[in-house]
Amino acid sequence: MKHWLPVSTACLMAALAALAGLLTAAAAYGYFASGGSGTGAGGTATMQTVTVATAGTPSTPLFPGGTGDVVFSVTNPNNFTVSLVSVSGSGTITPDAGHSGCTTTGVSLNVPSADLPVSIPANTAQTIDLPGAASMSSASLSACQGATFNIPITIAVLSS
Numbered sequence: 001m002k003h004w005l006p007v008s009t010a011c012l013m014a015a016l017a018a019l020a021g022l023l024t025a026a027a028a029y030g031y032f033a034s035g036g037s038g039t040g041a042g043g044t045a046t047m048q049t050v051t052v053a054t055a056g057t058p059s060t061p062l063f064p065g066g067t068g069d070v071v072f073s074v075t076n077p078n079n080f081t082v083s084l085v086s087v088s089g090s091g092t093i094t095p096d097a098g099h100s101g102c103t104t105t106g107v108s109l110n111v112p113s114a115d116l117p118v119s120i121p122a123n124t125a126q127t128i129d130l131p132g133a134a135s136m137s138s139a140s141l142s143a144c145q146g147a148t149f150n151i152p153i154t155i156a157v158l159s160s
Contacts, residue, residue, distance in 0.1 A: 048077045050157045053125050055150070062107065062136045062149065070109065070133040070151060075125040081160040083117040084128065091152035101143030107136050109151055119160060 056071030076082050089109040095102040111133045120126045134151060136144075 047082075047159060050078070050082055050120070050155070051075050052153060052155060056127055056129070058134075059129065060131065062134055064106065064136050064138045064140045067132040067135045070111075070130045070153075071127065072153065073125050073127050074120055074155065074157075076120040076122060076157075078159070079122050081122055082120050082157040083160045084120060084155055084157050085117045086156040087111045087116070087128075087130065087133075088154050089152065090154040093152070094150045095144060095147040096150070099143060099147035102141055102147050103143075104139060104141050105136070105144055105147075105149060106138070106140035107134060107149050107151070109134060109153070117158075120157070 051074070053073040053075040056073060058069035058071050060067070060069045062068030070087075074084060087109075088111070093105055093107045093109070095105055111130055115130050115133070118126075118128055134149070
């Protein structure tokens, strides 16, 4: 016949606390006393060229003494998001073929810094609308009325 001794709740709690303390101490010792070595390898992806894909139709038309939108599409073929950080002019601004008499366009590009950067998600083409980025001086010829202008640009992007 077995005899059970009555155990008080306080004794039981003290024993459990002591056991928990020993387990914690053993885990801490194992963590700080362990060591190891090994080798690893890693690599980086090569950024593919992000391109200006198409020109778009501005929502604000250009007129002498005013400003208008510059709209274009950027294609990001990479598997990661990139940020469009700058847009600059890269050539002579010309009118469409139907406006050959528009020899002095008076059109210039001025990209507001507040419009950049723009995030372009991975593997997408995104339309960019830069409000007021094109301006037309009052020196523009009357033959430029109704013209659409080709504004060559260069873009710069950074991986995000």
